[in-house]
Amino acid sequence: MARLKSGDRPTVKDVAAIAGVSATTVSRVLAGNYPVATSTRSRVMRAVRELDYVVNAQARALVGGGPGTVAFIVRDLVGPLFAHIGQGVEQQATAEGRLCLVCTHHGDPERELEIIELMRQQQTEAVVLVGGGMQTESYLQRMTSIAHSLDKAGSRLVLCGRPPLGDDVPATVVEYDNEGGAYAVTSYLISLGHREIAFIGTSEPVHTTTTARLGGFTRAHETHGVKIIPERLLPGSFDRDSGYLQTKALLAKRIRFTAIVAVTDMVASGALAALREAGVRVPQDVSVVGYDDIPLAADLTPSLTTVHIPHEDLGRIAIKLALHRDQHGLEQRMMLGTHIVIRDSTGPAKSRK
Amino acid sequence: MARLKSGDRPTVKDVAAIAGVSATTVSRVLAGNYPVATSTRSRVMRAVRELDYVVNAQARALVGGGPGTVAFIVRDLVGPLFAHIGQGVEQQATAEGRLCLVCTHHGDPERELEIIELMRQQQTEAVVLVGGGMQTESYLQRMTSIAHSLDKAGSRLVLCGRPPLGDDVPATVVEYDNEGGAYAVTSYLISLGHREIAFIGTSEPVHTTTTARLGGFTRAHETHGVKIIPERLLPGSFDRDSGYLQTKALLAKRIRFTAIVAVTDMVASGALAALREAGVRVPQDVSVVGYDDIPLAADLTPSLTTVHIPHEDLGRIAIKLALHRDQHGLEQRMMLGTHIVIRDSTGPAKSRK
DNA sequence: TTTCGGATAGAAATCGTTAACTATGAGGCC
DNA sequence: GGCCTCATAGTTAACGATTTCTATCCGAAA
Numbered sequence: 001m002a003r004l005k006s007g008d009r010p011t012v013k014d015v016a017a018i019a020g021v022s023a024t025t026v027s028r029v030l031a032g033n034y035p036v037a038t039s040t041r042s043r044v045m046r047a048v049r050e051l052d053y054v055v056n057a058q059a060r061a062l063v064g065g066g067p068g069t070v071a072f073i074v075r076d077l078v079g080p081l082f083a084h085i086g087q088g089v090e091q092q093a094t095a096e097g098r099l100c101l102v103c104t105h106h107g108d109p110e111r112e113l114e115i116i117e118l119m120r121q122q123q124t125e126a127v128v129l130v131g132g133g134m135q136t137e138s139y140l141q142r143m144t145s146i147a148h149s150l151d152k153a154g155s156r157l158v159l160c161g162r163p164p165l166g167d168d169v170p171a172t173v174v175e176y177d178n179e180g181g182a183y184a185v186t187s188y189l190i191s192l193g194h195r196e197i198a199f200i201g202t203s204e205p206v207h208t209t210t211t212a213r214l215g216g217f218t219r220a221h222e223t224h225g226v227k228i229i230p231e232r233l234l235p236g237s238f239d240r241d242s243g244y245l246q247t248k249a250l251l252a253k254r255i256r257f258t259a260i261v262a263v264t265d266m267v268a269s270g271a272l273a274a275l276r277e278a279g280v281r282v283p284q285d286v287s288v289v290g291y292d293d294i295p296l297a298a299d300l301t302p303s304l305t306t307v308h309i310p311h312e313d314l315g316r317i318a319i320k321l322a323l324h325r326d327q328h329g330l331e332q333r334m335m336l337g338t339h340i341v342i343r344d345s346t347g348p349a350k351s352r353k
Numbered sequence: 354m355a356r357l358k359s360g361d362r363p364t365v366k367d368v369a370a371i372a373g374v375s376a377t378t379v380s381r382v383l384a385g386n387y388p389v390a391t392s393t394r395s396r397v398m399r400a401v402r403e404l405d406y407v408v409n410a411q412a413r414a415l416v417g418g419g420p421g422t423v424a425f426i427v428r429d430l431v432g433p434l435f436a437h438i439g440q441g442v443e444q445q446a447t448a449e450g451r452l453c454l455v456c457t458h459h460g461d462p463e464r465e466l467e468i469i470e471l472m473r474q475q476q477t478e479a480v481v482l483v484g485g486g487m488q489t490e491s492y493l494q495r496m497t498s499i500a501h502s503l504d505k506a507g508s509r510l511v512l513c514g515r516p517p518l519g520d521d522v523p524a525t526v527v528e529y530d531n532e533g534g535a536y537a538v539t540s541y542l543i544s545l546g547h548r549e550i551a552f553i554g555t556s557e558p559v560h561t562t563t564t565a566r567l568g569g570f571t572r573a574h575e576t577h578g579v580k581i582i583p584e585r586l587l588p589g590s591f592d593r594d595s596g597y598l599q600t601k602a603l604l605a606k607r608i609r610f611t612a613i614v615a616v617t618d619m620v621a622s623g624a625l626a627a628l629r630e631a632g633v634r635v636p637q638d639v640s641v642v643g644y645d646d647i648p649l650a651a652d653l654t655p656s657l658t659t660v661h662i663p664h665e666d667l668g669r670i671a672i673k674l675a676l677h678r679d680q681h682g683l684e685q686r687m688m689l690g691t692h693i694v695i696r697d698s699t700g701p702a703k704s705r706k
Numbered sequence: 707t708t709t710c711g712g713a714t715a716g717a718a719a720t721c722g723t724t725a726a727c728t729a730t731g732a733g734g735c736c
Numbered sequence: 737g738g739c740c741t742c743a744t745a746g747t748t749a750a751c752g753a754t755t756t757c758t759a760t761c762c763g764a765a766a
Contacts, residue, residue, distance in 0.1 A: 364751095364752055364753085365752070365753065365754095366752080376752090376753080376754095377754080377755085379753095380753065380754060380755090381754095384754080408752085408753070409751090409752055409753070411751090411752080411753095412751070412752035412753045412754090413752080413753055413754080414753095415751090415752080415753075415754095416752085416753055416754050416755080417754080417755095418753080418754070419753095
């Protein structure tokens with residue numbers, strides 16, 4: 001007689017004891033994959049309700065059943081782009097019957113590694129790394145070895161919005177055309193007559209996102225035969241403050257410019273604020289473009305011309321590819337398109353007297 | 354001789370076989386909680402590295418060890434306030450050595466219940482429900498029964514940003530002063546001379562967040578002896594479109610108003626856009642206030658007067674209380690303060706002719 | 707020399723569930 | 737009537753790790 005100590009949660013055995021059957025039968029009633037007499041079934045169900053029994057997912061997982069999990073590893077949860085990618089990841093994971101773990105590393109590579117190790121212990125089916133990463137040699141090397149470790153353990157490293165590690169590395173990669181977007185938006189500015197364009201947000205150490213965006217910026221200049229001067233390349237992070245401060249600095253140093261390409265919309269937003277304070281009109285005096293197309297980009301004043309990233313698709317496709325990687329025909333490397341969204345923060349270059 | 358089939362992940366037994374010891378010893382070396390000869394230890398460690406072994410968290414959990422998990426259940430991941438609360442939840446969970454599951458229900462109460470059930474199976478230590486909820490009788494009843502179920506299973510229902518279910522219900526509740534914030538910001542408008550204030554975002558069925566905010570709005574009017582007319586109470590959801598459309602409607606219907614209280618900043622943002630289109634100046638002609646203090650509130654034009662919610666604290670405290678609920682002196686019900694942030698979207702009421 | 711105890715290591719039980727075997731009775735067929 | 741099969745339910749092993757409980761060896765104390 002399995003007397004149930006209060007505080008302990010009931011097990012199949014407890015249910016079985018009450019229903020007067022074996023544990024196997026309880027399991028079969030719940031799974032419904034084996035014939036059970038109707039009377040038995042109802043007795044079991046009554047016992048289940050009486051005890052308010054639920055299976056122990058851990059025990060079930062051990063023996064092979066139960067929902068798998070997918071991990072979503074991100075710098076921070078705040079910030080509009082992570083949320084959208086996360087939305088895509090969570091949606092697709094749920095649609096595929098998986099649970100979704102979330103972890104943040106706040107930009108600390110050590111912490112990122114710890115988290116991945118933890119996910120390996122958790123038997124996670126896929127580990128999605130979101131956003132750009134460092135590009136140092138040692139970091140890439142460690143990532144590569146992690147990809148192999150996860151692969152051996154039946155899991156999968158997924159790089160979302162970050163370039164591939166190499167051809168022989170077992171990882172799923174879903175990128176967006178970061179460089180192309182920067183190229184397009186810069187070309188657009190050049191076509192409007194701008195020749196003195198500042199870029200806010202170069203970074204050190206080298207970051208994949210920055211590199212790609214700056215790369216597109218540079219290529220557009222080259223294609224159209226416009227020279228870039230280093231004074232117009234300003235460092236900074238991805239946040240609003242960076243845009244504000246760097247724009248202030250730009251104005252203070254009296255460097256000539258007719259347009260600003262900001263590395264993110266948040267940076268652009270800071271730039272707009274700084275320009276407004278300085279009495280510089282946008283877009284009459286200076287054009288400003290951002291990158292990301294965050295939800296409020298259209299609500300800034302003036303509304304912001306920017307590059308749209310298919311955030312949610314990025315997350316969704318990442319999960320889909322990773323979970324169905326055994327199916328033939330599913331390429332494990334995918335590049336999604338970006339497109340520029342023209343709003344009111346850009347206009348013809350002021351003809352310099 | 355435990356020959357390792359490729360594709361299977363290594364177990365303690367495999368490590369033990371290679372190191373020439375028993376599984377027990379491997380476990381002890383890894384846990385470090387029992388004396389093991391130095392030579393044995395190093396042989397085991399070598400085998401661990403050779404196989405790239407990691408423990409199976411599921412198996413470990415079954416026998417009591419391993420990190421616990423908390424679940425974070427939310428309407429959507431996008432939307433600034435959820436991200437911030439999530440950030441708080443994740444941070445605190447990580448700090449307490451817990452993993453963090455995340456699920457979305459898109460406003461579907463059925464789905465919400467399914468998710469909670471799933472979390473109970475997962476032996477989650479705490480289930481955090483974020484944001485307001487429906488206030489229908491049946492919903493509250495089901496929530497109450499869930500609270501008891503989770504409690505019996507050693508888990509904990511946590512209500513974050515939502516009023517308590519009742520005194521005898523085992524749940525942790527962390528609220529913010531929703532009603533007080535609305536009262537304060539409405540009082541502020543009244544003190545500026547506004548007497549004709551519209552509220553955008555009443556909802557049906559009754560939603561806790563809306564109810565509280567509208568409640569504060571109403572109380573402020575009563576306190577200051579100002580009458581509310583139903584025409585100035587407009588329905589709508591929490592998003593930008595709602596604010597835009599309702600403001601358009603308000604203008605079209607030629608209802609007199611000198612100020613708008615929007616149920617969220619996103620709604621306020623839509624209202625600002627509609628007013629701008631109509632050539633109504635803010636704050637000279639009409640004042641606008643929001644609620645939430647989203648990151649870009651300061652970047653709207655004009656910058657938005659709003660009510661600040663301590664989002665991150667909300668999430669952090671929710672987890673802290675839930676995980677340490679056994680410790681005496683920790684109240685399982687907490688109300689955090691809100692405060693209004695005065696920016697440029699509010700000004701004195703235009704003296705009517 | 708005998709015995710006691712500390713230092714190590716292994717065997718076996720345990721966690722909760724499922725799945726592969728077994729076992730039992732009833733009913734149909736020759 | 738004997739045999740075979742189907743329906744149903746129970747036994748037992750397995751999943752991978754931890755944790756008692758034992759067992760051995762060796763040096764020290766008596």
